[in-house]
Amino acid sequence: MLLEARKVTKRFGGVVALSDLDLQVEEQTIHSIIGPNGAGKTTFFNCVTGFLVPDEGEILLDSQPITGLRPDQIARLGIARTYQTIRLFRFLTVLDNVLIGLHPHVHYGILDAVIRSRRYHRSERAAAREARELLRYLGLAGKEFVVANNLSYGDQRRLEIARALALRPRLLLLDEPTAGMNPYETGQMITLIRRLRDERGMTILLIEHDMKVVMNISDLVTVLDFGEKIAEGKPAEVQANPLVIEAYLGRGAASGLGTIAAQAPRDESMPNASS
Amino acid sequence: MRRALTFGLIGSIVAWHLSLVGLVAAFAERWLIGQSLTFSYVVLLALILLVGYLTARRVSDWTGLAGAALAGLVVGLALWILALIVTEVNLRDAFVAASPSLAQILTFDRGVSVPSLAILLLIGAATGLIGGGIAWIPATGRRIVIGALSVTVLVGLLRDVLGPVLPPFLMRFLFSPGGGLSLPGAVIVLGLAIAIPVMRSGLRMQRVRQKGVLPARVLRRRRLALRALGVVFFVSFPLWAKLFLSNVADFVGLYILMGLGLNLVLGFAGLLDLGYVAFFAIGAYSMAVLTSPELGAFTLGFWTALPIAVAITVFSGILIGLPVLRMRGDYLAIATLGFGEIVRLLVLSDWLKPHLGGAQGVTRIARPVLGPFVIDRPQEYYYLILIGCGLGWFLSVRLRDSRIGRAWMAIREDEDVAQAMGINRVTAKLLAFATGASMGGLSGALFASLVNSVIPQSFSLLVSINVVALLVLGGIGSLPGVLVGALALVGLPELLREFQEYRLLVYGAVLIAMMIFRPAGLWPEETRVRELEEAAEEARETARTGVVAASQDGV
Amino acid sequence: MVIAWAIGSLLLLLVLVGSYRTLAAGHYTGGQWFDFVVFGLAQGGIYALIALGYTMVYGVLRMINFAHGEVFMSGAFSAFFLANALARRGFLASNPVLSLLVLMAFAALVSMTIAVILERVAYRPLRGAPRLVPLITAVGASFFLQYTFRGLFGSGVRVYPTVPLLEGAIFGIQTKLIVVFLGALATLGILWAFLTFTRTGLAIRAVAEDMEAAALMGVDVNRAISSTFAVGGAMAGVAGVLYALVFAQVQFFMGFLPGIKAFTSAVLGGIGNLPGAALGGLVLGLVESVGPSLFLDGLGIPAAHQLKDVIAFTILVLILIFRPTGILGERLGSRV
Numbered sequence A: 001m002l003l004e005a006r007k008v009t010k011r012f013g014g015v016v017a018l019s020d021l022d023l024q025v026e027e028q029t030i031h032s033i034i035g036p037n038g039a040g041k042t043t044f045f046n047c048v049t050g051f052l053v054p055d056e057g058e059i060l061l062d063s064q065p066i067t068g069l070r071p072d073q074i075a076r077l078g079i080a081r082t083y084q085t086i087r088l089f090r091f092l093t094v095l096d097n098v099l100i101g102l103h104p105h106v107h108y109g110i111l112d113a114v115i116r117s118r119r120y121h122r123s124e125r126a127a128a129r130e131a132r133e134l135l136r137y138l139g140l141a142g143k144e145f146v147v148a149n150n151l152s153y154g155d156q157r158r159l160e161i162a163r164a165l166a167l168r169p170r171l172l173l174l175d176e177p178t179a180g181m182n183p184y185e186t187g188q189m190i191t192l193i194r195r196l197r198d199e200r201g202m203t204i205l206l207i208e209h210d211m212k213v214v215m216n217i218s219d220l221v222t223v224l225d226f227g228e229k230i231a232e233g234k235p236a237e238v239q240a241n242p243l244v245i246e247a248y249l250g251r252g253a254a255s256g257l258g259t260i261a262a263q264a265p266r267d268e269s270m271p272n273a274s275s
Numbered sequence B: 001m002r003r004a005l006t007f008g009l010i011g012s013i014v015a016w017h018l019s020l021v022g023l024v025a026a027f028a029e030r031w032l033i034g035q036s037l038t039f040s041y042v043v044l045l046a047l048i049l050l051v052g053y054l055t056a057r058r059v060s061d062w063t064g065l066a067g068a069a070l071a072g073l074v075v076g077l078a079l080w081i082l083a084l085i086v087t088e089v090n091l092r093d094a095f096v097a098a099s100p101s102l103a104q105i106l107t108f109d110r111g112v113s114v115p116s117l118a119i120l121l122l123i124g125a126a127t128g129l130i131g132g133g134i135a136w137i138p139a140t141g142r143r144i145v146i147g148a149l150s151v152t153v154l155v156g157l158l159r160d161v162l163g164p165v166l167p168p169f170l171m172r173f174l175f176s177p178g179g180g181l182s183l184p185g186a187v188i189v190l191g192l193a194i195a196i197p198v199m200r201s202g203l204r205m206q207r208v209r210q211k212g213v214l215p216a217r218v219l220r221r222r223r224l225a226l227r228a229l230g231v232v233f234f235v236s237f238p239l240w241a242k243l244f245l246s247n248v249a250d251f252v253g254l255y256i257l258m259g260l261g262l263n264l265v266l267g268f269a270g271l272l273d274l275g276y277v278a279f280f281a282i283g284a285y286s287m288a289v290l291t292s293p294e295l296g297a298f299t300l301g302f303w304t305a306l307p308i309a310v311a312i313t314v315f316s317g318i319l320i321g322l323p324v325l326r327m328r329g330d331y332l333a334i335a336t337l338g339f340g341e342i343v344r345l346l347v348l349s350d351w352l353k354p355h356l357g358g359a360q361g362v363t364r365i366a367r368p369v370l371g372p373f374v375i376d377r378p379q380e381y382y383y384l385i386l387i388g389c390g391l392g393w394f395l396s397v398r399l400r401d402s403r404i405g406r407a408w409m410a411i412r413e414d415e416d417v418a419q420a421m422g423i424n425r426v427t428a429k430l431l432a433f434a435t436g437a438s439m440g441g442l443s444g445a446l447f448a449s450l451v452n453s454v455i456p457q458s459f460s461l462l463v464s465i466n467v468v469a470l471l472v473l474g475g476i477g478s479l480p481g482v483l484v485g486a487l488a489l490v491g492l493p494e495l496l497r498e499f500q501e502y503r504l505l506v507y508g509a510v511l512i513a514m515m516i517f518r519p520a521g522l523w524p525e526e527t528r529v530r531e532l533e534e535a536a537e538e539a540r541e542t543a544r545t546g547v548v549a550a551s552q553d554g555v
Numbered sequence C: 001m002v003i004a005w006a007i008g009s010l011l012l013l014l015v016l017v018g019s020y021r022t023l024a025a026g027h028y029t030g031g032q033w034f035d036f037v038v039f040g041l042a043q044g045g046i047y048a049l050i051a052l053g054y055t056m057v058y059g060v061l062r063m064i065n066f067a068h069g070e071v072f073m074s075g076a077f078s079a080f081f082l083a084n085a086l087a088r089r090g091f092l093a094s095n096p097v098l099s100l101l102v103l104m105a106f107a108a109l110v111s112m113t114i115a116v117i118l119e120r121v122a123y124r125p126l127r128g129a130p131r132l133v134p135l136i137t138a139v140g141a142s143f144f145l146q147y148t149f150r151g152l153f154g155s156g157v158r159v160y161p162t163v164p165l166l167e168g169a170i171f172g173i174q175t176k177l178i179v180v181f182l183g184a185l186a187t188l189g190i191l192w193a194f195l196t197f198t199r200t201g202l203a204i205r206a207v208a209e210d211m212e213a214a215a216l217m218g219v220d221v222n223r224a225i226s227s228t229f230a231v232g233g234a235m236a237g238v239a240g241v242l243y244a245l246v247f248a249q250v251q252f253f254m255g256f257l258p259g260i261k262a263f264t265s266a267v268l269g270g271i272g273n274l275p276g277a278a279l280g281g282l283v284l285g286l287v288e289s290v291g292p293s294l295f296l297d298g299l300g301i302p303a304a305h306q307l308k309d310v311i312a313f314t315i316l317v318l319i320l321i322f323r324p325t326g327i328l329g330e331r332l333g334s335r336v
């Protein structure tokens, strides 16, 4: 068990964003979290990464509690994330973005920086090499010195993942990575996520609205509604679960789960219905 | 038409403002060219030029020019009316500058009469027209023309400063004996100021045409040559600059050092410290307490006291930093301002007088001794300050281009995300605060020794504002910007005595205007340009629609 | 944080020890304490009025209008000329109440105009820019206004004419302090009524609550923001006249300290929170008036009154560190 959440509860004033949530993420799996908008998915990410402290319950990484740690401490323990709305360092170059992600892995002190010791040069060179490698891996080679803000939308999403990977995380949290992407880009993203698991042995916790993606790549799916877990299982099981269908249907739109969404608009509260 | 009237009216308001705060009258004695053009008129003419330029900008047909002339005419009329009011009504009880002499200046000594009205209208319209004409020149040419005019004005203003520096025959030729440039001098300066950039851009074009881009080797060699030239200039400065200039250079240097320090905090890490003077004060007072026999606590030598003073400042930087660094940006600004004031009030108080000298301050602060040699003249301090600035610059560059600098920039851009990247924001910010403090402290310690005394009045909020303003002018985060800012905001007013009165008025205007029209500063660093231009664009957009862009989801 | 708490506790301890020793020593008579309190309340009322301008603008724009102290100064300063004219014609002596009302209205008008122009020229072009940008602009505006006034009217201190009616005392309390305090209360009441019952007031509150939603509901956001500055400016103008009644003089730099202190009051009460700003003002005024004698005398600090501003700034820093949401809690709409 890489990540484990035990009875995590988070309230905002009167709103219970997460209530008694139990969740377990197996090593080297792709674990999806789905649920209508406002179900508490992003809040859960924020709790895991330390930006919010749960009101109750605890979160463990490798059986070690991480609740109450600072975000940077948690990041150094090997949890990296991307954001639902892209949050790059928009005015820095692509390379700098990734180098900042490498921050915990570049080891030298102030003195080294000031006198430019051998250690400084070695670390900086190694970091630059690793950053370029990551950029190549994500298909961003050749764009090192482009300002992040000037990248295409898909490239920005990829850069955000590259920056997260630079932390060398064991657990990667992706918050709606295909939001706003066209079918072709979505396909690429699916391949990428799979490769991260298969080639890099990474564990991925994925929030996703696009059912095609979810059904396609998840090893396990957890469904949240009003901060509660209402179902969990293999994609096919979840798809057939009447509770799940109701949670989605209950929101008033006539759509089924498992129908293929060509493109999930960003603020859609539900998977798109088509056909 | 309406546009012209609007701009003319705005220009008139500004002209009235300039006249009534006394700026126009203050410069009436400052001859610029022969004894025919004073700086007062230059200011007003520049204003009308600007009005004409703005009126004609983005209007591509002749109506633009006509509008520019009309706008200039309006300003001319406004000035005449002001002269009329000032002559007819006694406003001096309230408006101290509303004197008959102001009317004399505004009407070219002709009194408030029909001829003076005609002259003012004519000059207004003509100048407005020229301003409009400037708008029609293509951008590169415009930059050259504006640059050349400014340079000419500057040379004229700096006559007294150049006097001791330039060879006498050149002085006699360029400047008229009564003051200001001589007519041939003005023509030559203006000509040179136009010819040099024109030739340079011509040369560059030619070279580029021949070889495509300049080869890296040439560029490197040129950069080296420039650096060598810079070093020679700075090192030889006190040799040819006389006492007065060295004095000014010392002050500019101290501000550059402070600017570099605050730049680490504000420019790199994005923390607005409005109480930066606290570090300057702590450095200075540490030096005073450690060395002055007056207080009798310690009587260390300069060289022993200097590192201790810097260490004390760094320590206080950490002490002040620890509690304030968690605050949101604007609260941090006010909290640091509070700290700055607390420091000043404490050194001023009778309570701490036995230890810090109270309102009278402390004198007899140690001079640096090098072997048999005592450093006590501004020309000698210059080198000390130069070394300090060099050190500050070096440290800034090295830190900027390291993981530490990247961490600062990450925090500046997005604190949450920076943390998610494993950056400990408290240590990173503290480091910025402490390094920034060290430069402020060093500057303060040098200052205390240079002027040989400290008094609480030297450490007011105005120092902090000074430093912020010079950063803003040069470009927040930009190292060359610190230089430019310090020269313009500290150097110029020191050189132009009349300016002193209006220094803070100008600072205020600079802060506002820069933030609105050129947030990246005069000599920006690349990243900040992108960022601020974007933000300005967005801001303009929201100001139009009146809605702030939707905030982010999550975190 | 541990260090911060340690410093905080230490200061609290010092305050308690100092107060105990002062009271035990019996340096001051009951009458003196009473005077301190009355003066503190009057001063606090002035802070409260200025603080409202800070807090309202912060509520709407999330920006510290650093130049608000100068808005206050401009009202006080301009009213000086009117007051002088009235005094010379004997009107101030013969019709003191009407004169005071006229003075306040005039100061309010001037301050209001300056605040609105300030917003239009300096802040509106920067709306939505990163937080520090408008703050730097505001600092610039503050100095620009200060030195404009200095240039226009000189750097000397101008002495306000006295109002004979206010020179006496009622029940041993200086009349002018009573008038100032009641004047401040009355102005607060008018503000409350304005915000509660008028359409403009409603628009201001709506924009403070949620600018986007307000815009969608058809509120003219630009107008609402202008009105916020106008109202805040007017209050500052009234405060300027009240201040002049107490201290009887004006000077171009006079806005700085009351400005910072009023901001402290606003944060003390919880920024964005209108009753909070009023309360914060009164509390700060009291502490500042009573504090030096109460806390510091007992500690054996000579000339403790010199440190009254240190107390105010210390409160500012402490509040920002330990309780940035203030006494009554900050009230900011759904952004940030």
Ligand SMILES: Nc1ncnc2c1ncn2[C@@H]1O[C@H](COP(=O)(O)OP(=O)(O)O)[C@@H](O)[C@H]1O
Pocket: A012, A015, A016, A017, A035, A036, A037, A038, A039, A040, A041, A042, A043, A044, B554, B555
């Ligand atoms: N910082 C916050 N403050 C107040 N309420 C919040 C905050 N973050 C999330 N919420 C509320 O918590 C609930 C869950 O939100 P979120 O986790 O973003 O949902 P999801 O990501 O599943 O769409 C929503 O009702 C939202 O309004």
Ligand SMILES: [Mg+2]
Pocket: A041, A042, A043, A084, B553, B554
């Ligand atoms: Mg979400």
